[in-house]
Amino acid sequence: MDRIGYAFADGFTIARRNVIKIRRVPEILVAVLVTPLMLVVMFAYVFGSSIDVPGGSYREFLIGGTFAMTLIFGATFTGVGLADDMQKGVINRFRSLPITQSAVVFGRTASDVIYNVASLAIMAGAGLVVGWRIRTGVADALLGFGLLLLFAYAISWIMAYVGLLVPSVEVVNNASFIVIFPLTFIANTFVPSDNLPTPLRIFAEWNPVSAVTQAARELFGNIPAGTPAPQVWSLQNAELYTLLWSAIIVAVFAPLAIHRYRRVGASR
Amino acid sequence: MHPSTHPSAASAGPGGIEANGLVKRYGDVVALAGLDLVVPPGTVLGLLGPNGAGKTTAVSILTTLIAPDAGTAVVAGADVVADPRAVRARIGLSGQYAAVDEHLTGFENLDMIGRLYRLGRRRAAARGRELLERFSLTDAADRPVKTYSGGMRRRLDLAAALVAEPPVLVLDEPTTGLDPRSRNELWDVIRELVRRGSTLLLTTQYMEEAEQLADDIVVIDHGREIARGTADELKAMVGGERMEISLHTDADLDTARRVVARFCHGEPHIDGRTVAAPISGGAQTLTEALRALDSAGVGLLDVGLRRPTLDDVFLVLTGHVAEDDAAAASNAGPTPDRRSDESMEVAV
Numbered sequence: 001m002d003r004i005g006y007a008f009a010d011g012f013t014i015a016r017r018n019v020i021k022i023r024r025v026p027e028i029l030v031a032v033l034v035t036p037l038m039l040v041v042m043f044a045y046v047f048g049s050s051i052d053v054p055g056g057s058y059r060e061f062l063i064g065g066t067f068a069m070t071l072i073f074g075a076t077f078t079g080v081g082l083a084d085d086m087q088k089g090v091i092n093r094f095r096s097l098p099i100t101q102s103a104v105v106f107g108r109t110a111s112d113v114i115y116n117v118a119s120l121a122i123m124a125g126a127g128l129v130v131g132w133r134i135r136t137g138v139a140d141a142l143l144g145f146g147l148l149l150l151f152a153y154a155i156s157w158i159m160a161y162v163g164l165l166v167p168s169v170e171v172v173n174n175a176s177f178i179v180i181f182p183l184t185f186i187a188n189t190f191v192p193s194d195n196l197p198t199p200l201r202i203f204a205e206w207n208p209v210s211a212v213t214q215a216a217r218e219l220f221g222n223i224p225a226g227t228p229a230p231q232v233w234s235l236q237n238a239e240l241y242t243l244l245w246s247a248i249i250v251a252v253f254a255p256l257a258i259h260r261y262r263r264v265g266a267s268r
Numbered sequence: 269m270h271p272s273t274h275p276s277a278a279s280a281g282p283g284g285i286e287a288n289g290l291v292k293r294y295g296d297v298v299a300l301a302g303l304d305l306v307v308p309p310g311t312v313l314g315l316l317g318p319n320g321a322g323k324t325t326a327v328s329i330l331t332t333l334i335a336p337d338a339g340t341a342v343v344a345g346a347d348v349v350a351d352p353r354a355v356r357a358r359i360g361l362s363g364q365y366a367a368v369d370e371h372l373t374g375f376e377n378l379d380m381i382g383r384l385y386r387l388g389r390r391r392a393a394a395r396g397r398e399l400l401e402r403f404s405l406t407d408a409a410d411r412p413v414k415t416y417s418g419g420m421r422r423r424l425d426l427a428a429a430l431v432a433e434p435p436v437l438v439l440d441e442p443t444t445g446l447d448p449r450s451r452n453e454l455w456d457v458i459r460e461l462v463r464r465g466s467t468l469l470l471t472t473q474y475m476e477e478a479e480q481l482a483d484d485i486v487v488i489d490h491g492r493e494i495a496r497g498t499a500d501e502l503k504a505m506v507g508g509e510r511m512e513i514s515l516h517t518d519a520d521l522d523t524a525r526r527v528v529a530r531f532c533h534g535e536p537h538i539d540g541r542t543v544a545a546p547i548s549g550g551a552q553t554l555t556e557a558l559r560a561l562d563s564a565g566v567g568l569l570d571v572g573l574r575r576p577t578l579d580d581v582f583l584v585l586t587g588h589v590a591e592d593d594a595a596a597a598s599n600a601g602p603t604p605d606r607r608s609d610e611s612m613e614v615a616v
Contacts, residue, residue, distance in 0.1 A: 006386065013383045017372060024371040024412055089367030093428070096331045098357035099384045 056224020363440025
């Protein structure tokens with residue numbers, strides 16, 4: 001096998017180990033499956049029952065935002081996983097082995113895609129039960145799921161960097177909450193961004209979370225009839241804007257995370 | 269101070285370890301201040317020192333986890349800075365901070381490591397089973413490691429270091445925190461490895477462990493070597509054996525001192541009703557001294573022949589007791605000069 005082949009094999013071995021943990025660690029199972037299920041059902045009935053959207057169903061409008069928010073929060077797992085491995089000394093073991101060193105971080109982010117696929121599947125199932133429907137075709141729907149997963153993958157590289165930067169799992173959780181909560185709420189995830197106060201509206205309009213949500217809604221056919229077309233480029237071209245942001249985030253944070261991984265022993 | 273081979277005098281050869289002038293600083297704190305180490309192939313070097321002495325920093329450099337600020341190190345024929353990958357392929361690391369995954373089973377841990385060493389799927393699995401058998405972990409093979417006892421966990425950790433049958437093994441405080449029985453079991457396992465010809469670098473804060481397992485011992489404190497030699501050579505540095513007698517009454521003190529003086533070197537030391545004196549000739553001399561005391565009518569409460577331990581060596585060399593220092597370090601928390609070792613230990 002050549003170097004790249006080995007790198008993939010190493011990444012696969014690490015990812016496989018992380019996936020085994022879904023069955024062993026109840027916290028992971030809850031975070032990957034139970035919490036997303038709960039969020040879909042809760043949002044659908046609490047908000048979805050009390051807010052009317054003219055020309056459509058708020059419950060359907062809501063689901064794209066719930067998917068986006070849950071998957072982005074799910075990226076915290078990447079950071080938590082790496083911080084945990086560092087705290088427990090597993091990273092030191094990996095670093096003493098003759099493997100492709102970036103494989104540990106790549107394997108981590110790859111296994112988190114699997115976590116996210118599981119979360120998305122359970123959310124989609126729950127969504128269908130509470131009345132969400134895909135009103136487009138299979139290709140559009142798959143593209144919608146794909147964009148959500150891609151954007152979550154990009155965010156998990158930010159979290160990988162954070163996880164390797166900070167000393168403990170608790171710090172990762174707090175740091176991620178401080179960043180992700182405003183990012184997913186000052187957006188069109190739960191309410192249309194048009195009615196927000198101007199500074200927040202501008203932030204929400206250019207927030208990539210809004211774009212990925214908008215893209216998912218369009219691709220699932222969940223934009224209520226009669227909704228005015230978006231006024232800003234980012235939301236008019238939501239798919240492209242999401243792809244751009246995902247590419248930029250990975251291009252910046254993957255090298256940062258890998259560089260950091262190579263140095264974790266040095267500063268501790 | 270250097271009874272055994274000095275690094276400049278010998279090369280470690282392809283299967284050994286040779287480090288020259290290792291320096292590592294963390295900010296203003298000097299973790300290693302120019303450490304030399306030589307472990308000839310097939311031998312065991314014990315690196316002995318209290319917490320914060322620089323043991324973990326030295327191990328981290330030799331296992332390529334961190335780069336030295338100065339100095340060179342060649343492990344199993346490869347330079348740790350220039351060719352870390354080759355070093356990693358030829359060493360096995362086990363110890364307090366390179367851990368196994370507690371959520372995986374014993375088998376899954378070894379299987380994963382075998383795959384990462386690129387043994388291939390089938391050989392990795394076979395090697396895993398074989399090691400579990402050898403370390404008496406077969407019954408626990410398919411249980412998550414978090415259900416293991418401390419001793420089982422350390423055995424698995426050691427097995428993990430052996431997956432690729434590396435010529436050089438680095439064990440960082442392999443028995444810290446274990447109860448005496450588990451410690452003895454692990455010592456047996458390590459002795460067996462040494463019999464099979466492994467080169468071993470072992471760090472420890474336990475004198476007894478170094479004495480039990482190591483051919484040569486390097487004592488370090490504050491990032492530099494303060495002594496090296498075999499256990500016997502180190503003990504000789506603090507002086508030989510001493511006889512100690514305790515008396516029933518003060519009245520006999522003077523007689524006892526005069527009698528003992530005939531058998532010892534120098535003046536006997538008197539502390540309360542105890543007379544202590546350096547002697548040579550061991551039990552023979554002691555017996556003769558006792559006969560003479562008996563004929564002089566001195567009543568004895570207690571008699572002993574005391575040989576110096578490595579603890580005495582450490583006390584003499586550093587001016588403090590190793591294990592007290594370790595306890596103080598864990599009570600005081602991470603003070604700057606202990607940062608390197610201390611933060612590594614959090615990872616246990």
